[in-house]
Amino acid sequence: MKIKNMLLKDGFTLSFEVFPPKREGSLESLYLTIQNLVTLEPHFISVTYGAGGSTRDKTVKIASTIKNEVGTEVLAHLTCVQATREDIVGVLNDLKNENIENVLALRGDPPQEEKVFIKTAGGFGYANELVEFIKAHDNFSIGVAGYPEGHIEAPDLDTDIANLKRKVDAGADFIITQLFFNNDDFYRFRDRATAQKIAVPIIAGIFPIFNYKQIAKMVALSGAKIPSRFHDKIYKISDKNEEVEKYGIEYAIVQSEHLLGNDVSGLHFYCMNKSDHISQIVRDLSLPTQKNVTTPE
Secondary structure, eight states: OOHHHHHHHHSOEEEEEEOOOSSGGGHHHHHHHHHHHHTTOOSEEEEOOOGGGTTHHHHHHHHHIIIIIIOOOEEEEEEOTTOBHHHHHHHHHHHHHTTOOEEEEEOOOOOTTOSSOOOOTTBOSSHHHHHHHHHHHSOOEEEEEEOTTOOTTOSSHHHHHHHHHHHHHTTOOEEEEOOOSOHHHHHHHHHHHHHTTOOSOEEEEEOOOOSTHHHHHHHHHHOOOOOHHHHHHHHHTTTOHHHHHHHHHHHHHHHHHHHHTTTOSEEEEEOTTOOHHHHHHHHTSOOTTOOOOOOOO
């Protein structure tokens, strides 16, 4: 089922993100995680796409397993990084052949050895170009990324909102945000998007913090600000892993409940290929489409 139709039908989606493991032997562990996540009855699970197509085959394989064997809808990521139009067509054809109907179209981050994004000859330089290309290629439901605090490369939020509008105008059906920790940033972002006549649903991306080292990494990669009260609390207990996990779960629950109380279109949890903590969070939420979720044996 297309995600745009899920949003029209239910008005809300619960979803999780997983990524292809670097080691081939880790797939069994990932599939166990996915089985556990499925017990939470998500509307869909998204699968990331490595830089330069480094996980292309794994992404398609994992997405196909989720859709065709596990029986849960899937959202496959696709980026512009080191990809020609022919490469993109190849991936889209692979996805279509596996009965996958949903794609998250991203420009993508530059490979680690490069400081800035460089357009591949015969490829795309911007996500809106990729969206337009996918839209013309076949009948996929297309999602794009939004950045509540502005993309790390954007000079200001207004410029970033203008870029977002270009992606939506090109054919995007929904938006999934980058992680954020201050809900006011999300509400301001949503209000600005609405003011610019961006009318598609905006799904909030939630990243639960489970260890102190994650904070510095997340700030460096995404530019997301960490609220001082949150950082100070985590810092004080940074050497006590169980307490950090407990507080990270509590914070994610409070953050999610506040979003649910303010008409968010969906919650998308960045799982880091783990299910235990996510299960604790989701089971404590009062979801708009909450079903009889059972505990996995």
